[in-house]
Amino acid sequence: MIKIFKLKSIISIKDFERKDIDYILDEASKLEDIAKSKECCDELKGKILGLMFFEPSTRTRLSFETSMKRLGGNCIGIESTRSCSVSKGESIADTAKMFEGYSDALVIRHELEGVSKFISDIVDVPVINAGDGAGQHPxxxxxxxxxxxxxxxxxxxxxxxxxxxxxxxxxxxxxxxxxxxxxxxxxxxxxxxxxxxxxxxxxxxxxxxxxxxxxxxxxxxxxxxxxxxxxxxxxxxxxxxxxxxxxxxxxxxxxxxxxxxxxxxxxxxxxxxxxxxxxxxxxxxxxxxxxFNAVPVRMAILKTLIKNNPKWNHME
Amino acid sequence: MIKIFKLKSIISIKDFERKDIDYILDEASKLEDIAKSKECCDELKGKILGLMFFEPSTRTRLSFETSMKRLGGNCIGIESTRSCSVSKGESIADTAKMFEGYSDALVIRHELEGVSKFISDIVDVPVINAGDGAGQHPxxxxxxxxxxxxxxxxxxxxxxxxxxxxxxxxxxxxxxxxxxxxxxxxxxxxxxxxxxxxxxxxxxxxxxxxxxxxxxxxxxxxxxxxxxxxxxxxxxxxxxxxxxxxxxxxxxxxxxxxxxxxxxxxxxxxxxxxxxxxxxxxxxxxxxxxxFNAVPVRMAILKTLIKNNPKWNHME
Amino acid sequence: MIKIFKLKSIISIKDFERKDIDYILDEASKLEDIAKSKECCDELKGKILGLMFFEPSTRTRLSFETSMKRLGGNCIGIESTRSCSVSKGESIADTAKMFEGYSDALVIRHELEGVSKFISDIVDVPVINAGDGAGQHPxxxxxxxxxxxxxxxxxxxxxxxxxxxxxxxxxxxxxxxxxxxxxxxxxxxxxxxxxxxxxxxxxxxxxxxxxxxxxxxxxxxxxxxxxxxxxxxxxxxxxxxxxxxxxxxxxxxxxxxxxxxxxxxxxxxxxxxxxxxxxxxxxxxxxxxxxFNAVPVRMAILKTLIKNNPKWNHME
CATH class of the missing domain: 3.40.50.1370 (Aspartate/ornithine carbamoyltransferase)
Structure with a gap:
């Protein structure tokens, strides 16, 4: 498999060249019928998306969940800091290592800029920044x-x-x-x-x-x-x-x-x-x-990152 | 496919004729073995049920979730107003339009009578009233x-x-x-x-x-x-x-x-x-x-409404 | 199918003989590739795990969820007493009977010692103690x-x-x-x-x-x-x-x-x-x-208990 799209994680839109963006938009376009439930898909069957929402966000969370599930995968996650071990004093790094063991990709939402980047540096699975403070929401x-x-x-x-x-x-x-x-x-x-x-x-x-x-x-x-x-x-x-x-x-x-x-x-x-x-x-x-377009676009991102990840290619 | 059951949404039991009720009860009866996990089913594979619980309700929510999952589908949702954009001042209409984009059917629970009817009038997917105030719980x-x-x-x-x-x-x-x-x-x-x-x-x-x-x-x-x-x-x-x-x-x-x-x-x-x-x-x-009977009955409802919906028939 | 592993539920490690432990560890070892998402599995397709977390626990809950989903099954559940009918005055016994109707196995977390045992005595599905007070967490x-x-x-x-x-x-x-x-x-x-x-x-x-x-x-x-x-x-x-x-x-x-x-x-x-x-x-x-090892081990437990349960064998 030729890796046209080279990013392991999606942290900032500034990491994208135009051809990277075009690649995702093209993939999204091809996934529209699945996003609209006109076609069924097993592409990410057995895969788990870890939703690390340290800060609540209904729209972003639900669209990532639907995207993963339309692709045949499933999700686990937390919806706020309150509901996780961070409230017991665990470091974000340790929480991320736990999620890494249970997931094929991570989506991070945090009120502080830079948290997604920090996590992407310490885990082997792809990380998607779903909004960090005043920072990015690529x-x-x-x-x-x-x-x-x-x-x-x-x-x-x-x-x-x-x-x-x-x-x-x-x-x-x-x-x-x-x-x-x-x-x-x-x-x-x-x-x-x-x-x-x-x-x-x-x-x-x-x-x-x-x-x-x-x-x-x-x-x-x-x-x-x-x-x-x-x-x-x-x-x-x-x-x-x-x-x-x-x-x-x-x-x-x-x-x-x-x-x-x-x-x-x-x-x-x-x-x-x-x-x-x-x-x-x-x-x-x-x-x-x-x-609605959140669904095909996030499907394209999930599919691309998870299938590009060496952990997954092992399967083939 | 002949549509024996004509309702697009389930808002009030008063909308039912006896033959509509009998149809759902018959379907439920046929789904008992799947509800009891004696048989496996892919009927709603790839489909997503949107659970809009503006007011908490464990029993109703869990039985809808099990019903959807026994049929091979999956769910997304909110469990209370607190956990959604309505708390940021978004209108219920906008929240419903968002859910419509991510789901194949919606289940609504709200403390105010009439909310399910209101939402069913503005979205194209089937809507199920799961209790609205002192109103109905069909x-x-x-x-x-x-x-x-x-x-x-x-x-x-x-x-x-x-x-x-x-x-x-x-x-x-x-x-x-x-x-x-x-x-x-x-x-x-x-x-x-x-x-x-x-x-x-x-x-x-x-x-x-x-x-x-x-x-x-x-x-x-x-x-x-x-x-x-x-x-x-x-x-x-x-x-x-x-x-x-x-x-x-x-x-x-x-x-x-x-x-x-x-x-x-x-x-x-x-x-x-x-x-x-x-x-x-x-x-x-x-x-x-x-x-327990909540499961086969809600399975019958979900299967009937989602398969009758033109959006879905498009697939065949 | 010869039932080498005889426990219907997992309440206390004191109920285990060495051969029971060895059986679970061997099974876990065989499930490692699925736990790591290198292989896909439909073993528990259509099955539902009921997560009764009367007390929050991210790590335990998420690893049970991932384990069930890696095996092709799905989950329903509550994350704290606050979010269930117990807060309306319902007895734990009634809550457990409800969950039994919607699930193929139950995972219980409660602040009081003995709750898992109590529930395992009144339901027909397997029960897994996920920590009860100062008691066990087998x-x-x-x-x-x-x-x-x-x-x-x-x-x-x-x-x-x-x-x-x-x-x-x-x-x-x-x-x-x-x-x-x-x-x-x-x-x-x-x-x-x-x-x-x-x-x-x-x-x-x-x-x-x-x-x-x-x-x-x-x-x-x-x-x-x-x-x-x-x-x-x-x-x-x-x-x-x-x-x-x-x-x-x-x-x-x-x-x-x-x-x-x-x-x-x-x-x-x-x-x-x-x-x-x-x-x-x-x-x-x-x-x-x-x-990470929580995943293959809990997969082994879920697979063994659910497939050993007479309710399930009925299917074959």
Whole structure:
């Protein structure tokens, strides 16, 4: 078996070259019928995915579980620190070694940046970062890219606006990093001044010559873009509630705003009110499809990592 | 495939005609050997059941899980509101759309009446109401009917007493509705005056000409009935603890009371002390069988709904 | 099928003869490749393991889950009393009868000694004690013995030191009981005076003529032993914190202490600091292997009990 995809673990989208991303998106596309339960699959029969969720996350956890089970495998796991030996004083390293003995791959969610990388260095099985603090959430980025490609047919040559909390939102950081790998992409960052895209991300884009524009309302860019990627603004981020209430409206998308336009709307979910529900039944709504796309994309990741792992190849 | 059973979802026992109930009971009967693990089954291989338990319920949740797994399928889910995005402010509609993307059918438990109906209207997959507030719990009713039929051989022509909290107990409401579909059934309602059967239920029975009698102790009817369906009286229902203690004894069933009689005792469980444990080793005890019967009946429901769903038929 | 292994349930290691232990260890050895996911297995396809964890335990629960799933079966369960009907006042007996209806074998964890035995007496399916209070944890003992045999090649003729909290630690009690079945074993008990091995255990060893020596520091015995079985000393056991801090150091194992010696170090895990992490990358470290060994040993137990159960043989 030729290993086209070389990563043993998925820690950061920055570890990906464009061909690695394309490989996963192609695999995901081939797995759609299984993801939709139109076909049955035994690919990962007998394999176990270890879910190490030190911090709860329903959407990410459930989509990894469905992905593993659609491929014929099964899962074990913890849903929070409370429910594991870490609460008795065990080190994360020891907890990870235990999980390694019981699993063929690990999914890690932790509130601290770097935990997934740390674990991937001490275990032999593949590790998938499912969100570490303000750091990375690379599989979310892969499913975001998959959604754009599936809905528009390409990622090159697009104008994409990222909206909302660009300072703390890890999905928009990873997505910006990844879009920098594509040709002729133009980015628009729509955020209040308190929540602007961090300098490191802008610096990376400058290095790659990716053009970007920072604005502070959706109106300013709505006529120019192909994709509107919306994220939530948490009022806790504002010291002053009045300030929050004043700016909030500029970051809410609704049906009227998009009338006659050819733009797709995405959101990593859960949403609160930053996308009006009157958009749900329009052609702009791609956020529910995006949620479903977690399944084929995570299936592609699980299949690729587990089958590439030398432990598994032993079987053949 | 001819769709004899027409319901897409199971929301209320009131949506059932007698032939729909009979269809599920027949299917359940055919699945008994698989439910008892005497035979193996791949019928729902690759399929995922989404368990949306906004309110905890061990017995219902575990029996749905076993039913799905005995059929070769698998499950994902949440066990309480606490463990899902609803706690972050996500709407139930959005949570349901997420689950729809990851599952082939949904089981809903919620403290508010109407939530299952609401969700069944916005998703394409089958929805099963597993208890919504004081509303319906239709799969419990189906397994109650299955137990009566399996133990006595028929449901027509029986005299059935419902005992305990008839005011708030949703199982006794649904069961009364369903028994109204059978021929020559006589009902006895045994409850303290504070917890009598609601007028709406009596009204329905009047319309269908089902004879019923309201009494306030088990003694009054114990010589007449074929089935004693016991439910728990919660002392919280009484403003006055003395009142509760005074009447409590009249609603406890024990071995002595049933000596020489040919009556079966049922209970949706869990019981506290309303059935004395000295009944456990008598022929009257059908409540443990009834608990097991949840498996073949829920298997029949899952198999029927998932295989009838157009999404699935696509596969063939 | 000849039933070489006669136990219906696994409640206490004291119920085992040496040939019963040897049978399980042999079976475990044959299942290693499946445990390591190098081979796939359908042995327990369609079977359900009921996990009744009235008290949380990540390591034990996850290893039972992986074991069942590697054998092609599946699991249902509760993770604490909080999440089950017992919190509504249901008796443990009723909860067990419910689980019996949904499962092919039960694993019980409870804070009270004797609960597993009680349940095994009222259900027809096999019951496995996964730790009951200060009582037994027999499957831990079996995996401890398996680890010794796999690493050293034999159990007979060894010198084994048990270190730490010998008074309250159920793993060291069960292990002492079991080692008494082997030939020419010498035991060393290393504990502070507050946490010495209970008289009952010593009494049993005397009856079987197993030589043992009680000491109060690792240094005294480190040159003599083949196995160092370390357990945690909880500071809560000491009324006086000064006393705890004074003695603590004598029960910590590190790399320097073992230099040039041919001793393996084991630990039931989780560890806090009683084994220094500088031992992790030495040949002495067998505690991570021991953690993995939970899988083949529990697979052997599940396979043997479920296939021996008359309920299952019915299938053939």
């Amino acid at each position: 599989t979310q980025t892969l499913l975001d890219l998959y959604t754009i490609k599936k809905e528009i047919g390409q990622i090159d040559n697009l104008k994409i606006a990222l909206v909302g909390d660009l300072k703390f939102g890890r999905t928009v950081h990873s997505l910006s990093n990844a879009l920098g790998l594509y040709d002729n992409v133009e980015l628009y960052f729509v955020a209040p001044k308190e929540l602007k895209m961090p300098q490191e991300v802008l610096h990376d884009l400058n290095k790659k010559n990716i053009p970007y524009t920072e604005v502070d309302s959706i109106e300013e860019i709505i006529d120019k873009v192909d994709v509107l990627y919306v994220t939530r603004i948490q009022k806790e981020r504002f010291g002053d509630l009045d300030e929050y209430l004043k700016i909030k409206g500029a970051y809410i998308v609704n049906k009227k705003m998009l009338e006659g336009k050819d733009v797709i709307v995405m959101h990593p979910l859960p949403r609160i009110d930053e996308i009006a529900t009157d958009l749900d039944n329009t052609k702009h709504n791609k956020y529910f499809n995006q949620a | 799969t419990q009713t189906l397994l109650d009917l299955y137990t009566i039929k399996k133990e006595i051989g028929q449901i027509d022509n029986l005299k059935i007493a419902l005992v305990g909290d008839l005011k708030f107990g949703r199982t006794v409401h649904s069961l009364s509705n369903a028994l109204g579909l059978y021929d020559n059934v006589e009902l006895y309602f045994v409850a303290p005056k504070e917890l009598k059967m609601p007028q709406e239920v009596l009204h329905d029975l009047n319309k269908k000409n089902i004879p019923y009698t309201e009494v306030d102790s088990i003694e009054e009817i114990i010589d007449k009935v074929d089935v004693l369906y016991v439910t728990r009286i919660q002392k919280e229902r009484f403003g006055d603890l003395d009142e509760y203690l005074k009447i409590k004894g009249a609603y406890i069933v024990n071995k002595k009371m049933l000596e020489g009689k040919d009556v079966i005792v049922m209970h949706p469980l869990p019981r506290i002390d309303e059935i004395a444990t000295d009944l456990d080793n008598t022929k009257h005890n059908k409540y443990f069988n009834q608990a | 499957t831990q003992t079996l995996l401890d013995l398996y680890t010794i045999k796999k690493e050293i090649g034999q159990i007979d003729n060894l010198k084994i030191a048990l270190v730490g909290d010998l008074k309250f630690g159920r793993t060291v009690h069960s292990l002492s009981n079991a080692l008494g079945l082997y030939d020419n074993v010498e035991l060393y008990f290393v504990a502070p005076k507050e946490l010495k091995m209970p008289q009952e255990v010593l009494h049993d060893l005397n009856k079987k003529n197993i030589p043992y020596t009680e000491v109060d520091s690792i240094e005294e015995i480190i040159d003599k032993v083949d196995v160092l079985y370390v357990t945690r000393i909880q500071k809560e056991r000491f009324g006086d914190l000064d006393e705890y801090l004074k003695i603590k150091g004598a029960y910590i194992v590190n790399k320097k202490m073992l230099e040039g010696k041919d001793v393996i170090v084991m630990h039931p895990l989780p560890r806090i600091d009683e084994i220094a992490t500088d031992l992790d990358n030495t040949k002495h470290n067998k505690y991570f292997n021991q953690a």
